[in-house]
Amino acid sequence: MFTTLAKNLKSEPLPVADDPRWARIVARDKSADGQFWYSVATTGVYCRPSCPSRRANPKNVQLHGTLAQARATGFRPCRRCNPDGPLLEAGNAAMAAAACRRIEQSEEELSLAELANAAGRSAGYFHRIFKAVIGLTPKDYAAAHRAARVRQGLEDGASVTTAIYDAGFNSSGRFYEKSTGMLGMTPTRYRAGGAHEEIRFAVGETSLGAILVASSQKGVASILLGDDPDALVRDLQDRFPRARLIGGDRDYEALVARVVGFVEAPALGLDLPLDVRGTAFQQRVWQALRDIPAGRTVSYAEIAQRIGTPKATRAIAAACAANNLAVAIPCHRVIRRDGALSGYAWGAERKRALLEREADGSNAPGSAYRSARR
Secondary structure (H helix, E strand, O other): OOOHHHHHHHHHOOOHHHHHHHHHHOOOHHHHEOOEEEEEOOOOOOEEEOOOOOOHHHEEEEEEOHHHHHHHHEEEOOOOOOOOOOOOOHHHHHHHHHHHHHHOOOOOOOOHHHHHHHHHOOOOHHHHHHHHHHHHOHHHHHHHHHHHHHHHHHOOOOOHHHHHHHHOOOOHHHHHHHHHHHHHHHHHHHOOOOOOOOEEEEEEEEEEEEEEEEEEEOOOOOOOOOOOOOHHHHHHHHHOOOOOOOOOOOOHHHHHHHHHHHHHHHHOOOOOEEEOOOHHHHHHHHHHHHHHOOOOOHHHHHHHHHOOOOOOOOHHHHHOOOOOOOOOOOHHHEEEOOOOOOOOOOHHHHHHHHHHHHHOOOOOOOOOOOOOOO
């Protein structure tokens, strides 16, 4: 008898107002879309949880775990939230992905108006959605794609002229205006594998250990942390195997001192020209990292959401690991969803120390700066 009573009590549904899902409907929670639906008896429609329509009385609402159950009520789909259609985020992602393919397949640079017209959206709406999903503007994505095609062509042995036109540039003049920014050096030097590129560097010391800062003509290309200055120099040689490494003079040592000062007191900020070398995806991740304020942390999943690739958490972690610019691109501000520090190329203890300094805004104990010309 007791068992029968327990089963009957268990089978009775909660009043809608007491069901946790109702709170998500009240909040118009977009993340609940696709997880359940609801119908309203007084209007004869069924909706998504995020429906912007006026809130219904929960006494008139029925909750449904599947779209089929919502349809089985015999009500019509709401015209405002279109519960039968794809999720808005999925539609936006598909639109942005189609635009990316269009950019990649075009022999010429497409204008914003052409891309928006092909997507059936206004230029302003298309631009906003594309940047939100991809993490880059259409123009920046096209530039990154063309740069990647030029790099691939040069690495495959094509002539500079062939690589330029195969990448979609209408004239060599337009390419050469942007070539150093795209490649970090002249096209001829890049085709030779970066041979004879000059990388200036100096080694300093912080309270977290040794630090090496290296710059190309474009800007700071590497910031490395470690215990052994000589090991950092060998690491730099491995990263730029064909470059000519030049020990920094006193002016360059002053730049290194600024980086050291930032490590010790993050509140000082660090505003330096950077030579960021990576794929379009890596650069999207690294830009998202640079947008994280000091004193804040985010998870790999949050970064994936921000750049419009919610399932790419492993790729996000790989991009963090490939970062050459410690502290300038703050991959130390990315942690696991459960709050654990996770890995860090320059050691978990350094990561912990950097986060603690940024969290309380205090200066670390004074450090000595020591240059090491080579």
